[in-house]
């Protein structure tokens with residue numbers, strides 16, 4: 417039985433300029449997504465900035481540099497809805513084949529700006545984290561690959577997290593071991609996305625589409641909320657600082673480039689040396 421992807425699974429890629437490619441960035445109006453969008457625009461992609469709110473997505477798209485007249489567009493919608501992801505993939509492919517998909521959409525539940533202990537995390541909060549951090553990237557990849565070129569130039573990058581590989585929580589004043597504020601749902605969701613990244617890299621290798629993950633430690637964005645930047649956190653990071661969004665965008669640019677042509681299924685740690693062995 418043929419269990420691989422067949423041509424009938426795949427839409428006809430619309431004719432477009434051989435030079436122009438579309439890049440989708442989900443969570444593209446957020447701290448990291450916005451910076452990645454800017455980097456991809458600078459690389460010559462026509463960027464579709466996808467986020468919950470249409471006005472925010474439009475505003476982020478409008479601020480991107482236009483290289484060779486590339487047309488950047490905003491797309492607003494709740495990406496936990498599989499139908500919305502189907503619309504997004506078709507919308508992105510209207511003008512040019514999809515060369516890059518970056519799933520930067522993500523949430524981390526907080527109350528009053530602080531992480532929530534596991535025994536106070538409600539059903540709705542758990543389900544929403546899984547829906548946004550796991551289901552949404554899966555739904556979009558399931559649709560978007562149909563519009564991606566099979567010449568080896570297309571690739572997908574998922575935003576994971578150091579929490580995919582580390583348990584979180586524990587006493588705030590622990591005198592030994594790693595300390596991360598309690599993030600049980602978030603860590604579990606990112607571990608699921610890491611495994612999804614590896615599995616989909618196998619599935620999509622037949623179409624020469626690479627699938628990789630980036631696992632940041634802390635990045636200075638609004639998602640950090642009021643997580644205190646104190647010695648408990650920073651003291652664990654050998655480089656003694658958090659990442660800048662531009663350092664995440666640089667890694668995306670590398671992973672989608674020809675220089676990474678044999679890299680797929682991996683998770684690239686960007687954490688200032690926090691998690692090394």
Ligand SMILES: NC(=O)c1ccc[n+]([C@@H]2O[C@H](COP(=O)([O-])OP(=O)(O)OC[C@H]3O[C@@H](n4cnc5c(N)ncnc54)[C@H](O)[C@@H]3O)[C@@H](O)[C@H]2O)c1
Nearest residue numbers: 443445446447448468494495520521522575634635637639
């Ligand atoms: N900031 C960090 O320290 C850090 C560390 C590790 C990993 N990450 C990951 O990087 C990615 C980007 O993080 P960020 O700091 O830019 O976060 P952010 O909160 O600034 O951006 C996330 C974006 O996702 C959008 N979004 C949320 N739910 C949505 C939905 N249902 N449909 C559509 N859009 C939705 C939000 O509107 C927001 O613009 C996330 O996946 C996050 O988990 C962040």
